[in-house]
Amino acid sequence: MKRSDGLKMKLVDTYTMERVVAGSASRYPKRIALRTYAEEGSELTYSELKRKSDAVSLYFLEQGFVKGDRIALIGESCPNWMLAYFGLTGIGLTAVPVLPEFSPKEILHILQDGGVKAVVVNARHVEKILPFIRKKPEFLIRLEDLFHIPMPISGELKDRNQFLNAPGRDITRRKVDAKARQLLSEHRPKEEDPASLIYTSGTTGMSKAVMLTHRNLVWNADISSDVYFKVKPGYKALSILPVSHVYEFTIGQVLALLCGCEIVYLGRPPAPSSLLPALKEVRPHIIMTVPLLIxxxxxxxxxxxxxxxxxxxxxxxxxxxxxxxxxIIGRKLIVTMGGRVRFFGIGGAPLDREVEAFLAEAKFPYALGYGLTETSPLISGGKPKNHTVGVIGKIVEHLEVRLEEKDPATGIGEIAVKGPSVMQGYWNNPALNEEAFTPDGFFKTGDLGFIDKKGRLAIKGRTKTMILGSGGENIYPELIEAVINNQDFVTESLVIPEGGALVALIKLDIEAFAEKMALSVNEAKSEAARYLNKLREEVNKELNVFSRLSKVHLQEDAFERTPTQKIKRFLYLRKKDESSDA
Structure with missing residues (x-):
């Protein structure tokens, strides 16, 4: 259906979360919508998701919450997380999804800065927020069973065991009668109402709160529902990423629910010991992941x-x-993943070029996606076949994308985007909003890219990570790192500027190196310095003059990463500056 504003609606009649649930419940009432792998009784059908999310909405209305109130969601992906989200947003409350990996200090800042009025949290993370709850004990909900833990009990909790055993009231058991339905209809959200306030954790170190509306998120999922891959009702999607991240939320959850999929949460970190049995049992058609896994x-x-x-x-x-x-290897990979994978979505960070070349020649059904939290997220995406290595894919319909300050020689410029999925702005930060948008309303992504003759987008790096060479050359560290990462024994690397030169921090697989060289691990660490110098010479042969490395250092500890597995560059730039000052 085409609207008066020109937008094309596919699976919803209104771009709100409530209509996502209502529409899917009417189309697929008896199908399983959500469950957790190997957790008996965790299943929610689409009709149950609708009924229980309405009950959650009613409970919050009856407790005096009003449109725009912000409610934090803290915990790993599970059916109750999505159920709580739909219940909150179904009456115009704003969810504040908090990445579980955030530190206690970061979480407390979010709760305070976001003016949060209630918290839905699981036992694993409740101790991080106890200082906040002791000051504001009025509304605490246990994610495991969606029980409201009342005062004074909530304000007296000392640890996770007390939290798990605390008595409370089930907020999903409210009967939804005719009177209740009338009350709900009077409080349904509008498309332009904020649905999520998301605090990002980026590679540059500054956390920003992104305001995303119902229309931002639902439109992005709806417009993408049949473009890249024909999703059939009943397809199984194995969810291994945090739903608090917009990439997994929009594409892995909202889009999948619109299409009638059965979403199965892994329920634990995706280590081989937990992932392989789940793949064998679930046999998913759809997997959304980040590059690090593949x-x-x-x-x-x-x-x-x-x-x-x-x-x-x-x-x-x-x-x-x-x-x-x-x-042959590609077919074996598909069998290892259950034998039914039709769409293996990769996003959240750049994919190594060598790995992508292998996947393309293996005819593995991978598809790249590019976007940001600020764009809900998808800006461009590819299909799980007919790949061009190094290219993401076509730009999402109805989005305008242009390149700012484009280099006439290379065609590379900063990607700027305008359209229905671009955020309202940053929460309480007018200065940052002014900096982030052009005068005519395009959001500046901070990513560098180019658009080929077929209208496909390719990413070249970040404006904030780009290094200016001594002769004014633009140096993209990500491209140098791709060359380093393809050398023997290298697991990851980071290129940073130092005194007008380029330095690489390189993490090696020391055990594999020691085995190959017939050395002990301690001996291998001593030998690694010589190996790295030889590696530097080999890498420099593949680089232009101004991109060559002057030094290489062994990185013994794993690099610190964001939740989407991008290295936190700012930490290592800061450490280098501190060591220089010392």
Whole structure:
């Protein structure tokens, strides 16, 4: 259906969260909507999701909450997280999804800065917020069972065990009769009402609160529902990312629910010991992930197999035989993942170029997506076939994308976007809003990219990470890191400027290095310095003059990362500055 504003509606009649639930419940009432892997009794059908989310809405209305009040959601992905979210937003309350990985200090700042009036939290994270609850004990809800823990009990909690055992009231058991339905209809949200206030954790270190409306989020999911992949009702989606991140929320949850999918939450970190049995049992059609997962699979399973066989090495030199070998490996990967994967979405961070080249030649059904929290998130995306390595894909319909300050020689410029999924703005930060938008309303993403002749977007780096060379050259550290990461034994790297030169911090797989060199681990650490200097010489052969490395250092600890597994660059720039000052 096409609206008067030109937007094309596909699976909803209004761009609100309440209509997402209502529409899907009417189309697929008996289908399972949400469940947690290996957790008996966790299933919610679409009709149950509708009924219980309405009950949650009623409970909050009867407790005196009004449109615009902000409610924090803190906990790992599970059916009750989504149920609570739909209940809150169904009457115009604003959800504040908090990434579970945030520290206690960060979470307390969010609760205070966001003016949060109630908290839905699980036992795993409740101790992080006890200082806040002791000051504001009025409304605390336990995520495990959606029980409201009343005063004075809530204000006297000392630890997670007390929290788990505290008595309370089930907020999902309210009967929804004719009178209740009338009350709900009088408080339904509008498209322009804020649905989520999301505090980001970026690579540059400054946390920002992004205001996303119902229309921002639901439109982005609805417009993408049949463009990249035909999702059929009953398809299973294995959810392994935090739903508090907008990438998983919009594409992995809202889009999947619009299409009648069964979403299965892993319920634990995606380590091989938990992920492999779940893949075998669930046999998902859809998996949304970040690059780190598939890069680990490639480097720990695929690459060693290829390098250990000299005969394979010979065949890999020729395109026809290499593609044949890669397709056999690709089919084995699909079998390992349950045998039914149709869409393996990769987003949240750049995918290593070598890994992508392998996936493309293996005919693995991966699809890249690009976007930001500020754009709800999808700006461009690809399909799970006919890949062009290094290119994301077509720009989402109805979005305007242009390149600011485009370099005439390379065609690279800062990506700016305008359209229905672009945020209202940053919460309580007019100065940042003025900086983030152009005078004619385009949001400046801070990402560098170019658009090819087919209208497809490719990403080249970040404006804030771009390094200006001594001769005025634009140096993109991500491209140098891609070369480093493809060297033997390298697990990850970070390139930073130092005194007008470039320095690489490189983490090696020391155990594999020690085994290959027939050394002890301690001996391997000593030998690593010599290896890194040789590696620097090899890497520099592949780089232009102004992008070459002057120094390399062994990074012994894993790099600190954001929840979408991007390295927190600002931490290492700061450490380098502090060591220089010392």
């Amino acid at each position: 890069e680990k699979i490639y480097r720990s399973s695929v690459l060693p197999t290829l390098k250990a066989n000299p005969k394979l090495q010979r065949y890999l030199r020729f395109g026809i035989t290499r593609r044949f070998i890669f397709r």
